[in-house]
Amino acid sequence: MGLAEHTDPGFIISLIQDMDGGLQILTHQGQWINVHIPPNAILIQLGDQLEVLTNGKYKSHIHRVLVGKYKARRISIGTLHGPSIDKLVAPALEFVDDTHPLAYHGMTYSDALEANNRYEIEVQSCIEQLRIPSL
Numbered sequence: 483m484g485l486a487e488h489t490d491p492g493f494i495i496s497l498i499q500d501m502d503g504g505l506q507i508l509t510h511q512g513q514w515i516n517v518h519i520p521p522n523a524i525l526i527q528l529g530d531q532l533e534v535l536t537n538g539k540y541k542s543h544i545h546r547v548l549v550g551k552y553k554a555r556r557i558s559i560g561t562l563h564g565p566s567i568d569k570l571v572a573p574a575l576e577f578v579d580d581t582h583p584l585a586y587h588g589m590t591y592s593d594a595l596e597a598n599n600r601y602e603i604e605v606q607s608c609i610e611q612l613r614i615p616s617l
């Protein structure tokens with residue numbers, strides 16, 4: 483295992499890699515699918531704060547990395563693009579209405595990173611704590 487399943491913090495995450503393979507995304511149907519990033523391409527992923535801001539319209543997907551035989555030489559650079567560290571991120575009013583009730587608590591980006599254990603990537607993100615159970 484290269485990286486246990488997790489979601490990423492931030493609005494968007496850019497990912498560049500020196501080789502194809504390893505990254506897997508969990509589909510809504512619960513199946514792991516392999517992600518193929520073409521050479522010289524940048525993969526853009528969606529992060530937890532975008533899911534909260536859009537009240538769940540855009541999802542921060544669960545992903546993991548399996549390295550197998552490539553363990554020694556796989557290079558992957560992920561960059562988090564998020565709000566200002568002290569910004570409170572809560573669902574924007576445009577995404578909340580009668581058919582889409584408020585689904586997340588707000589939290590500052592700083593507190594969210596802290597709840598994620600800040601520098602540890604192999605932990606579940608705090609997005610589960612932010613979800614408001616539907617009635």
Ligand SMILES: O=C(O)CCC(=O)C(=O)O
Binds near residue numbers: 545547603
């Ligand atoms: O190495 C990868 O393919 C993904 C890395 C990742 O998920 C992360 O850094 O959060």
Ligand SMILES: [Fe+2]
Binds near residue numbers: 488
């Ligand atoms: Fe990740």
